[in-house]
Amino acid sequence: MATLILNGKTAQVPVVREAVFACRDAGLALEVWVTWEAGDATRLAEWAGQAGVDRVVAGGGDGTVNEVANGLMRLPQGRRPALGILPLGSANDLATALGLPLEADEALRMALQEAARPIDVPRLDGRHFLNMATGGFGAEVTSSTPKSLKRLLGGGAYSLIGALKAWQYHPYPGVLRWADGDRQASLFVLAMGNGTRSGGGQRLTPQARIDDGLLDVLILRDFRSLHDMWRMRQELESRPAQGDFVETLRTPWLSFEGQRSLPLTLDGEPLKRQGFRVEVDPAALDLVVPADCPLLAG
Numbered sequence: 001m002a003t004l005i006l007n008g009k010t011a012q013v014p015v016v017r018e019a020v021f022a023c024r025d026a027g028l029a030l031e032v033w034v035t036w037e038a039g040d041a042t043r044l045a046e047w048a049g050q051a052g053v054d055r056v057v058a059g060g061g062d063g064t065v066n067e068v069a070n071g072l073m074r075l076p077q078g079r080r081p082a083l084g085i086l087p088l089g090s091a092n093d094l095a096t097a098l099g100l101p102l103e104a105d106e107a108l109r110m111a112l113q114e115a116a117r118p119i120d121v122p123r124l125d126g127r128h129f130l131n132m133a134t135g136g137f138g139a140e141v142t143s144s145t146p147k148s149l150k151r152l153l154g155g156g157a158y159s160l161i162g163a164l165k166a167w168q169y170h171p172y173p174g175v176l177r178w179a180d181g182d183r184q185a186s187l188f189v190l191a192m193g194n195g196t197r198s199g200g201g202q203r204l205t206p207q208a209r210i211d212d213g214l215l216d217v218l219i220l221r222d223f224r225s226l227h228d229m230w231r232m233r234q235e236l237e238s239r240p241a242q243g244d245f246v247e248t249l250r251t252p253w254l255s256f257e258g259q260r261s262l263p264l265t266l267d268g269e270p271l272k273r274q275g276f277r278v279e280v281d282p283a284a285l286d287l288v289v290p291a292d293c294p295l296l297a298g
């Protein structure tokens with residue numbers, strides 16, 4: 001038996017209803033549970049597992065997928081249903097990177113019929129995420145200027161400078177620790193990827209794989225001038241392990257002790273922490289992915 005946990009704001013969308021009816025007509029057993037507000041998808045996913053459902057499909061955006069995953073992670077691993085995704089958000093960063101179909105009918109069929117593969121589930125303190133956690137500048141302005149970080153990666157440095165000024169940008173100094181080292185860092189941006197893209201298509205951690213037991217970490221250090229920013233952008237092209245402004249590393253865990261509160265996003269949902277620790281639970285959840293999924297390592 002499978003349950004679709006559907007973000008209530010999409011419950012009356014005709015293509016979604018048609019996709020459900022088409023699957024039922026094809027003989028696939030599917031119940032639909034609809035959310036009303038934040039937190040519902042987590043609770044419903046946990047209940048579905050307790051009721052013995054063996055597959056839960058998250059119907060919504062990255063936020064809904066995150067909530068469902070958190071509900072499933074409350075269950076003991078042996079009783080954790082497999083997770084499928086029906087992408088209905090505005091960004092769908094995880095679904096896109098996984099190579100899932102974005103068309104509702106095809107996506108729902110795949111979520112119900114395709115095999116599930118074990119994936120890692122990172123956890124920031126007590127909160128799980130599937131795709132990416134980011135901290136610093138991008139997280140600070142996500143809600144009002146979602147395209148700002150994209151500009152940094154794609155061009156338009158002058159508009160980024162404008163955005164930085166408008167937001168009275170200050171770096172976030174603190175101590176980073178990870179499995180192979182530690183460093184005092186003045187952060188501009190920190191990205192910790194299980195998946196590769198966040199914020200509506202920014203490929204912050206393009207080498208990340210969802211089943212390698214590791215986080216792919218991108219550290220962008222503070223810069224002082226437009227010239228430094230150009231150098232940062234050049235380094236973002238070549239992705240050195242340790243550049244002047246860009247550093248990349250892989251680790252099963254990472255912690256940050258900041259001098260002030262750092263704005264973060266977990267799968268796009270905002271939160272703030274002065275200090276935190278991120279750890280990977282390897283192969284903790286079975287996720288339905290296409291056979292040729294580009295995010296699988298093995």
Ligand SMILES: Nc1ncnc2c1ncn2[C@@H]1O[C@H](COP(=O)(O)OP(=O)(O)OP(=O)(O)O)[C@@H](O)[C@H]1O
Binds near residue numbers: 035062088
């Ligand atoms: N019935 C509902 N009506 C409106 N909002 C809802 C309802 N149920 C849940 N929500 C809200 O929707 C949020 C999740 O949104 P979701 O991620 O599915 O869509 P999105 O933000 O459009 O997607 P994306 O993250 O891909 O841009 C939840 O955190 C919750 O606050």
